[in-house]
Amino acid sequence: MKNPTRIPPPTNLSHFSAKKVSSQCEKKEFERKLIGQAEEDAALRAVKRAREESSEFGAFDRYGGIEVSAYEKEFAAYIGVADAAAVSSGTAALHAAFAALEIEPGAEVICPPISDVGGVAPILMQLCIPVFADSRAESYNVSPQGIRAVLSPRTRAIVVAHIAGEPCEMDAILEIARENNIPVIEDVAQAHGATWKGHRCGSMGAGGAFSMMGGKHHTSGGQGGMVTSSDPDFLRRARAFADRGKMFYPTGIVNEVAGLNYRMTELEAAIGRAQLEKLPSIVSRRQTLAKRLAGHLENSNLFRLGWTPQGGESSFWFLRIRILGEQTENFKNEITNAMNARGIPSAPTYTSMIYHQKWFKDRRVFPRSRIPWSLCPHNQNRTYEGCCPNAEAAMRNHIRITLNESMSVDLIDRVAEAMLEIENQFSGAGC
Ligand SMILES: Cc1ncc(COP(=O)(O)O)c(C=O)c1O
Numbered sequence: 001m002k003n004p005t006r007i008p009p010p011t012n013l014s015h016f017s018a019k020k021v022s023s024q025c026e027k028k029e030f031e032r033k034l035i036g037q038a039e040e041d042a043a044l045r046a047v048k049r050a051r052e053e054s055s056e057f058g059a060f061d062r063y064g065g066i067e068v069s070a071y072e073k074e075f076a077a078y079i080g081v082a083d084a085a086a087v088s089s090g091t092a093a094l095h096a097a098f099a100a101l102e103i104e105p106g107a108e109v110i111c112p113p114i115s116d117v118g119g120v121a122p123i124l125m126q127l128c129i130p131v132f133a134d135s136r137a138e139s140y141n142v143s144p145q146g147i148r149a150v151l152s153p154r155t156r157a158i159v160v161a162h163i164a165g166e167p168c169e170m171d172a173i174l175e176i177a178r179e180n181n182i183p184v185i186e187d188v189a190q191a192h193g194a195t196w197k198g199h200r201c202g203s204m205g206a207g208g209a210f211s212m213m214g215g216k217h218h219t220s221g222g223q224g225g226m227v228t229s230s231d232p233d234f235l236r237r238a239r240a241f242a243d244r245g246k247m248f249y250p251t252g253i254v255n256e257v258a259g260l261n262y263r264m265t266e267l268e269a270a271i272g273r274a275q276l277e278k279l280p281s282i283v284s285r286r287q288t289l290a291k292r293l294a295g296h297l298e299n300s301n302l303f304r305l306g307w308t309p310q311g312g313e314s315s316f317w318f319l320r321i322r323i324l325g326e327q328t329e330n331f332k333n334e335i336t337n338a339m340n341a342r343g344i345p346s347a348p349t350y351t352s353m354i355y356h357q358k359w360f361k362d363r364r365v366f367p368r369s370r371i372p373w374s375l376c377p378h379n380q381n382r383t384y385e386g387c388c389p390n391a392e393a394a395m396r397n398h399i400r401i402t403l404n405e406s407m408s409v410d411l412i413d414r415v416a417e418a419m420l421e422i423e424n425q426f427s428g429a430g431c
Contacts (some may be wrong), residue, residue, distance in 0.1 A: 023418035025343035029411050032404040034219065038274040043221070046270035062086070062248060062267045066354045066399060067269035074276055075210075075226050080203045082230040085239045085248070086220075086269060090211020091118030092242060092262035093225030097185050097207040098122045098159070099259075100227075100237035107156035107378040110147055112187070114140045114395065115161045118211070119187045120354050123159065124365045127372040129379045131155070132355060137393040139306040140164060140320065142349065144172035146388070151180060154378060158184045162191035163200045164320045164350070164400075165217075165286070167312035170196040170204050177205075185209060188228075192217035193283030194315040207238065212272055212410045217286075218279045222270030224264055232311040285405035286316040289412045293319065296416030300324075301350060302335075302423040310388055320350070320399040327341045327397070335422060342418045346401040349395055355384040 016372035046067055050059035057063035068086050076084040087093050103109070105127035111120050118222035123130050134146030140163040147158060158177055160168045168186075177184045184205035188194075192210060194201045202208025210216075212224030227238045239247045242262035263274035264272075306320030323332060332348040339346040354360055361384075363370040373379050386392070401415070 015278055018063055023342060023410060023421055025414050025418065027343050027345065028326070029343070030345050030402050030404065030407060034275075034404075035408045038277070039221075039271050042270040042274040043267060043285065046267045052267070056200075062263050062266060062269070065266040065269075067266045067273060070262050071220070071264075071269040071273045071276070072226070074273060076228060078276060078279065079200045079208065081208070081228045083232065083235050085227040085242060086264035087225040087227060087242045088264055088268075089118070089123065089223050089262070090116075090187075090209065090213060090216075090225045093209035093211065093227050094119055094159075094185070094187060094189075094262075095122035095125060095260070096238040096242040096262060097159070097209045097227045097229075098126055099241040100184055100207065100234050101157050101185070102237065103128060103156040105372065106154075106379075108152055108154040109157045109159060110142075110150055110155055110162045111159040112142045112163070113355055113391045114163055114351065115354060116189065116351070116355065117357070118195050119159065119161050119189065119209075121293065121365075122298055124372060127156075127375065128156070129372060129376055129382065130354070130386065130393075131382075132388050133158075134388040135391040135394050136307075137390045137397065138322065139309075140306075140391070140394050140398070141166060141168045142173075143390070144169055144176060146390070147173060147176055151176070155180065155182055158182055159187060159191070160184060160205070162194055163186035164306065165191045165194050165315040165317040166306065166308050166320070167194045167196040167201050167314065168193065169176075169309045169312070170199070170201075171311070183207075189213075189216065190317040191315055191425075193279055195313040198312040203230070206231060207234055208215040210285060212268075217282050218272070220264065220268040220275065222268075224268050225262075227322075243292070244363045267296050282405045283306035283315045284401060287313070289403060289405075289407055289409070290314070290316040290319060292409065292412050292417050296413070297321075297419065300420060300423055302426065303419050316403050318350070319403045321399050323397055323399060329396070332396075332399055335426070338425075339401070339418065342422075344415055344418060347400045350398070350400050352396060353391065355387065360384075368389070 029321045055064035062068035109123045109128045133142040186205040186208040188202040189211035191201045208228040210226040212220040229235045241259040245257040245259040304322040338348045
């Protein structure tokens with residue numbers, strides 16, 4: 001990578017309206033065409049079965065069904081684990097996987113500050129204390145160094161999230177886990193098909209948790225999730241938690257533990273199976289497009305495709321684009337406004353960091369209390385402000401651009417062209 005060059009932020013963008021815009025994209029060129037005939041056929045197959053075969057458990061229930069268990073087996077084979085448990089969402093998958101660790105309330109759990117709330121809320125719901133690990137400044141993902149820095153005698157688990165489809169540095173993370181005898185849960189909601197040194201994300205920790213919500217690489221019909229593992233005991237506990245303690249009949253009829261109903265339906269699984277067949281081509285198409293963009297940006301002084309650690313193959317849920325040099329929030333807004341004006345869906349940031357969210361700052365998990373913090377003498381007064389300076393820098397240094405497998409090569413070429421033109425204009429050369 002070239003040395004980042006600092007480009008002075010522009011004071012205003014009035015010259016944009018006056019200039020001829022040469023590289024223009026249309027918003028509709030970024031539309032995703034994820035659902036097709038195969039999904040329609042699969043859904044109808046499930047409906048037909050529900051009409052024709054009466055189940056004592058009711059139509060579409062996984063009890064007595066065939067689609068959910070087939071989807072679990074096919075998904076496990078794709079990820080490279082012994083088994084999988086299908087659930088109703090990514091949040092449910094995280095919750096079931098985390099509950100399967102059977103960690104005592106009050107324990108500390110290392111987790112990512114840059115993630116979806118669904119990836120961290122389960123820790124709080126199980127009355128554990130989130131301890132955020134820092135990233136590298138060039139990544140949204142927790143780093144091994146960040147994890148080591150916050151380990152304590154009270155750490156009982158590590159949750160890592162492969163954000164934007166980019167794998168975390170799993171060798172070093174698993175090494176820390178082994179040294180300290182702590183399990184790792186992989187949050188793979190955004191990283192279907194991503195690999196670390198040839199291993200699919202979701203196959204390396206004690207368990208993986210996937211989201212099949214409609215915007216993910218593949219969907220089980222709007223919502224859905226999957227817990228993956230090669231540890232039968234772990235998966236058995238996750239299943240039990242996700243089925244009110246019953247373990248997805250017929251293996252469990254008695255409610256053995258307290259749990260919730262997070263079961264996936266037959267209809268969802270039928271669609272998920274059709275989608276799963278498309279997943280390898282979805283992933284490779286995204287990789288082709290992202291790498292092509294990276295090539296176009298190689299000599300840019302302003303933009304770079306986000307850094308992925310060596311050994312990692314991203315599956316690119318979105319394009320994380322590094323803005324080179326120290327740049328202000330205002331500058332990022334100007335850049336993404338310019339991109340959006342050229343029809344390129346982009347945003348100055350990916351999300352709001354968990355510890356910056358108001359509910360978290362107010363410690364409002366269980367209303368009218370400060371539980372779980374108030375239950376833990378060591379953590380009653382834990383403060384989070386500024387605890388992950390590199391992750392904050394990563395949020396400052398990147399923008400987000402939409403990517404999906406329906407986009408054409410020609411479109412990605414025009415996106416790159418537009419970005420380079422914007423760079424010229426911002427550096428003064430094009431004014
Ligand atoms: C990293 C991460 N974890 C967890 C979740 C929660 O998944 P779901 O929305 O399916 O509950 C998401 C959802 O976007 C996510 O991006």
